[in-house]
Amino acid sequence: MITSLQNPSIKQIVKLSKSRERREQQLFVLEGARELSLALQAGYEITEVYLCREMFAQSKYPDVLESLPAEIITEISPAVFAKIAYRENSDGLVTLAKPKSHRLEDIGVSENPFLIILESVEKPGNLGAVLRTADAAAADAVIVCDPLTDLYNPNVIRSGVGGLFTVPTVVCSSEEALQWLKERGINIFAAELQAAEFYQNIDFRKPSAIVMGTEAEGLTDFWLQNATKRIKIPM
Known part of the structure; x- marks a missing residue:
């Protein structure tokens, strides 16, 4: 059992809160x-599991x-678990896993x-919330264009409530996404505050993609000019 906060494995987990460390490792x-x-069901490779048995009970x-x-399961003390945990009311498991490929060609629509x-989502919590919503709406996929955060930020996973593992998710450029959509005849509905028509008036029973922009600035002209229609999503 690991009881020391200075254990090298525990220090490694703490480092993985940083995007650079996630990429390098x-x-x-x-x-x-x-x-x-959910990660196991989605085929992720699990490398290590840290178990606080008192909480897991x-x-x-x-x-x-x-x-x-x-051999990949290591027991840890409650104090060590508190050091590496990201959320409250956890159930005593922290896992290390290898990221998967997230390419457009991997999507099966x-x-x-x-x-x-x-487009250019910046806040991990917002990305996680969209993944959670996409899961509830049974979306075929979420395409993240030119992101300013990464899919494996702990706050994405936490706020997504597992949506990263249940919804096919792709990272690519806006140009790549647009070409992919046009090749498949998918209608592009760009969210814009100034749009005249509300989203609930749109017929989404045809091939459709809703495009949303940054939290502060909204969509760039690239998506607004290439949209089939601009729509308003009230907050």
Whole structure:
């Protein structure tokens, strides 16, 4: 059992809160038994699991560790868990996993797809919220164009409530996304505050993509000028 806050493995996990470390180590942190279960179902490679048994005893997913080899599971003390945990009311699991490829060619869309596209999203919590909403709306995919945060930021995973593992998610440039949409005949609905028509008046039963811009500035002219229609989403 790890009881020291100075343990090298614990220091490594703390470092993974930074995007540069995640890129260099090709690892990310996810917290919670539910998130681990969803990551396993999505085919993510799990490299290490840190278990606080006292907290895990209350988990709603007690069987999640059964499919994992014992040698990658390390028990830690409550104090150590508190050092590496990101959220309150956790159930005693912190996991390290390898990121996956997120390319446009990996998307398998339905015959009548519905997609969500984000341009230059900056705040991890907002990206996570969109992933959570996309999951609830059964979106075919979320396409993140020119992001200013990365998919594996712990706050994306936390606020997404596992949406990163249940919704196909792609990172690419706006130009690549536009070409991909046009090649497939997908209608582009650009969210704009000044638009005349509200989103609820749009027929989304045809191939559709809703494009949303940054929190502060909204969409750039690139998407506004290439949109099939501009729509308003009231807040």
